[in-house]
Amino acid sequence: MSGATDPRLLRKAPPRPLRLSWADERFRNIVWQVLVVGGVVGIIYWLWSNTTYNLEVRRIATGWDFLWREAGLPIGESLIEYDPSMSYFRALQVGVLNTLKVALIGIVLATILGTLLGIARLSKNWMLNKFAAAYVEIVRDLPLLLQLLFWYALLQGLPGPRQALNPIDGVFLSNRGLKLPFFVWESAHSWALLTAVAGVVATVLYRRWARAAQARDGQARAVWPAALAFIIGAPIAVWAAMGAPFTPDVPALRGFNFRGGIDVSPEFFALLLGLTLYTAGFIAEIVRAGIQAVNQGQWEAAEALGLPRGRVMSLIVLPQAMRVIIPPMTSQFLNITKNSSLAVAIGYQDIVSIANTTLNQTGQAIEGIAIIMLVYLTISLSISLFMNWYNKRIALVER
Amino acid sequence: MMPMRRSLATLVGVATTLFAAALPAQAQAPAAAPAAAPAASTLDAIRARGTLVCGVSTGLAGFALPDSQGNWRGFDVDYCRALAIAIFNDPTKVRFVPTTAQVRFTALQSGEVDILSRNTTWTLSRDTSLGFDFAGINFFDGQGFMVKRSLNVQNARQLDGATVCVQPGTTTEQNLADWARGARVNIRPVVIERLEDNVAAYNAGRCDAYTTDVSGLAAIRATQQNPNDHVILPDVISKEPLGPLYRHGDQRFGDLVRWLHFGLIGAEEFGITAANAQQMLASDPRPEVQRILGRTGELGRMLGVDNAWMLNVIRGVGNYGEIFERNLTPIGLQRGRNALWTTPGGLQYAPPFR
Numbered sequence: 001m002s003g004a005t006d007p008r009l010l011r012k013a014p015p016r017p018l019r020l021s022w023a024d025e026r027f028r029n030i031v032w033q034v035l036v037v038g039g040v041v042g043i044i045y046w047l048w049s050n051t052t053y054n055l056e057v058r059r060i061a062t063g064w065d066f067l068w069r070e071a072g073l074p075i076g077e078s079l080i081e082y083d084p085s086m087s088y089f090r091a092l093q094v095g096v097l098n099t100l101k102v103a104l105i106g107i108v109l110a111t112i113l114g115t116l117l118g119i120a121r122l123s124k125n126w127m128l129n130k131f132a133a134a135y136v137e138i139v140r141d142l143p144l145l146l147q148l149l150f151w152y153a154l155l156q157g158l159p160g161p162r163q164a165l166n167p168i169d170g171v172f173l174s175n176r177g178l179k180l181p182f183f184v185w186e187s188a189h190s191w192a193l194l195t196a197v198a199g200v201v202a203t204v205l206y207r208r209w210a211r212a213a214q215a216r217d218g219q220a221r222a223v224w225p226a227a228l229a230f231i232i233g234a235p236i237a238v239w240a241a242m243g244a245p246f247t248p249d250v251p252a253l254r255g256f257n258f259r260g261g262i263d264v265s266p267e268f269f270a271l272l273l274g275l276t277l278y279t280a281g282f283i284a285e286i287v288r289a290g291i292q293a294v295n296q297g298q299w300e301a302a303e304a305l306g307l308p309r310g311r312v313m314s315l316i317v318l319p320q321a322m323r324v325i326i327p328p329m330t331s332q333f334l335n336i337t338k339n340s341s342l343a344v345a346i347g348y349q350d351i352v353s354i355a356n357t358t359l360n361q362t363g364q365a366i367e368g369i370a371i372i373m374l375v376y377l378t379i380s381l382s383i384s385l386f387m388n389w390y391n392k393r394i395a396l397v398e399r
Numbered sequence: 400m401m402p403m404r405r406s407l408a409t410l411v412g413v414a415t416t417l418f419a420a421a422l423p424a425q426a427q428a429p430a431a432a433p434a435a436a437p438a439a440s441t442l443d444a445i446r447a448r449g450t451l452v453c454g455v456s457t458g459l460a461g462f463a464l465p466d467s468q469g470n471w472r473g474f475d476v477d478y479c480r481a482l483a484i485a486i487f488n489d490p491t492k493v494r495f496v497p498t499t500a501q502v503r504f505t506a507l508q509s510g511e512v513d514i515l516s517r518n519t520t521w522t523l524s525r526d527t528s529l530g531f532d533f534a535g536i537n538f539f540d541g542q543g544f545m546v547k548r549s550l551n552v553q554n555a556r557q558l559d560g561a562t563v564c565v566q567p568g569t570t571t572e573q574n575l576a577d578w579a580r581g582a583r584v585n586i587r588p589v590v591i592e593r594l595e596d597n598v599a600a601y602n603a604g605r606c607d608a609y610t611t612d613v614s615g616l617a618a619i620r621a622t623q624q625n626p627n628d629h630v631i632l633p634d635v636i637s638k639e640p641l642g643p644l645y646r647h648g649d650q651r652f653g654d655l656v657r658w659l660h661f662g663l664i665g666a667e668e669f670g671i672t673a674a675n676a677q678q679m680l681a682s683d684p685r686p687e688v689q690r691i692l693g694r695t696g697e698l699g700r701m702l703g704v705d706n707a708w709m710l711n712v713i714r715g716v717g718n719y720g721e722i723f724e725r726n727l728t729p730i731g732l733q734r735g736r737n738a739l740w741t742t743p744g745g746l747q748y749a750p751p752f753r
Binding site: 055057058059060061072073074075076083084085153156157160175176254255256257259266267344345346347349353356357359360361362363364365 | 500501504505508524525527528529530550558559560561562565567568572573575576577579580586587588589590591592593596597599600603604605607646647648
């Protein structure tokens with residue numbers, strides 16, 4: 001049946017000359033396309049010229065020079081060094097990093113919690129099952145802003161720094177946030193961290209080699225000793241070689257606040273908590289739907305092989321469920337990122353908060369909004385690209 | 400199938416053609432209209448609309464706060480009412496738009512409000528690159544700190560290491576950073592946009608101190624459950640001249656707002672009050688009083704409003720002193736620098752009415 005197609009049928013019809021006539025469909029198509037593109041370009045041009053004209057008439061400053069001016073605005077928490085004498089550009093960088101920080105940690109935590117809840121919803125354990133169902137319904141049905149304000153108000157209800165809760169030595173919990181002991185960070189620690197990252201890469205490469213070798217000679221090689229050596233051993237060796245510096249930095253109450261150690265601010269914590277718990281509710285449903293989409297026969301076949309339930313889940317069902325789970329999961333990751341802009345309401349200084357203040361101080365609203373749009377667009381597109389790549393990778397290869 | 404597709408294509412085509420045809424006309428008309436708008440006249444726009452749209456704060460006792468009936472009350476609110484009286488001879492023809500510190504400038508720039516009467520500090524950059532003009536200074540203020548009495552803080556320098564609640568997008572925020580740098584005091588800011596949420600954070604103990612203009616501190620303190628639990632520190636770290644502002648370029652509207660403010664000051668200087676204005680119009684022999692009240696001269700008409708504008712305004716809201724006493728004295732603010740220039744230490748002064 002196949003392969004016997006008449007070769008004449010495969011040949012394309014010779015191109016017909018384009019007639020400048022309304023009766024020619026190709027001509028009509030070209031005319032419409034030109035008109036639509038022209039219309040869109042016209043609207044953009046009109047918006048642009050109208051805006052620049054009005055800004056000029058009103059003597060409102062335009063341009064990007066303000067980025068290099070001294071910001072003068074105080075920022076509560078920052079991942080990079082910042083003080084108010086630095087530029088608006090630096091302040092905006094701090095904002096972007098704060099947004100990324102809460103979004104990335106939120107995505108990881110919400111994924112873990114959501115997956116556990118999604119599996120719990122399918123559990124045969126009545127308590128677990130009903131708890132997960134109730135959680136999902138409550139969390140999904142309340143507006144996120146309300147939940148954020150709730151968590152923030154709750155954290156403010158903690159005692160003040162002078163009456164801080166002190167569950168473990170050096171750990172303080174108060175309405176100023178969570179203070180944890182740390183150590184003074186030196187270059188040796190940075191190098192050790194770098195070695196650990198390199199160790200992860202080396203482990204992955206070793207694992208790939210071990211698999212290939214096993215395929216050749218059939219001999220299984222354990223990966224964990226190599227992982228231990230690369231990821232834990234090597235960094236410790238580097239740290240020790242550089243003199244093993246370690247100076248503990250324990251928070252202590254001095255004056256109004258705790259000094260030393262590292263801290264998690266109530267604003268960050270409330271935002272992270274709100275975003276994680278809210279999004280986990282949606283992720284739980286996605287995971288549940290994904291697992292239920294896997295044919296019951298897969299379970300039965302796996303059980304017939306004698307695999308225990310947990311291993312059936314991790315080896316047979318979840319990998320197949322992933323195909324259904326990943327695309328809607330991407331949307332949830334984007335939601336976390338975009339919802340983090342609600343930070344303004346509870347005083348976490350993310351990019352929206354800082355860009356808003358910037359546009360307010362400089363009066364350059366259009367530039368400020370453009371920056372916010374650019375930042376979210378970049379983050380969202382990066383997440384989408386990564387997830388699409390991952391989706392392709394795990395997609396079931398059908399023959 | 401084919402006829403269906405063709406008719407759909409034709410429909411889309413016709414729509415696009417119409418739209419494209421309409422476009423050139425549209426492109427010209429709006430480009431020309433706004434050209435005239437800012438320069439032409441906020442006053443004409445207000446008259447055509449029938450109401451003045453006034454940007455006020457979201458709720459600051461003494462300056463702008465809705466009462467139990469939902470009517471806006473306060474110092475800044477009375478300035479808007481006075482302007483509505485000057486334009487329409489009707490204090491109700493004004494719509495109040497509550498604006499946060501962060502959205503206020505965009506609201507004025509975009510024309511969402513006609514005027515901002517919203518304890519806003521006059522600074523050089525706001526006067527120039529933001530595209531505004533200030534009509535005058537109706538309240539001389541300065542930035543201070545409020546702390547809980549139980550903290551036992553005597554002055555601002557003792558705030559080293561403290562967490563301070565501050566509203567974003569204000570001169571307050573920048574002054575705090577400037578002052579901390581200059582005084583080598585280490586301050587940790589907590590910035591929350593809405594005033595109410597910000598004050599709630601201070602009350603919950605999230606911050607050791609709250610900073611804003613001293614008048615704002617007095618207003619917040621007055622609305623606390625127990626005002627005596629809070630102290631306003633003696634240090635004043637900045638100059639905050641507050642006043643109404645309008646869009647740059649509309650000098651006619653600006654003149655009206657500026658002279659409305661001077662009129663209120665002048666009225667106090669000459670002793671014209673809400674109660675006696677009508678009587679003074681009939682019997683006061685001083686020519687300047689007669690000119691302010693519009694019995695003689697053309698002062699109102701020169702500004703493009705009714706000649707009896709000041710008479711109506713004073714009968715409606717009183718003079719500057721009466722507005723101050725009605726709104727700001729109850730929250731514990733003294734006249735201080737806001738007394739008339741005739742009093743020692745007073746800075747409020749009006750040029751001559753002629």
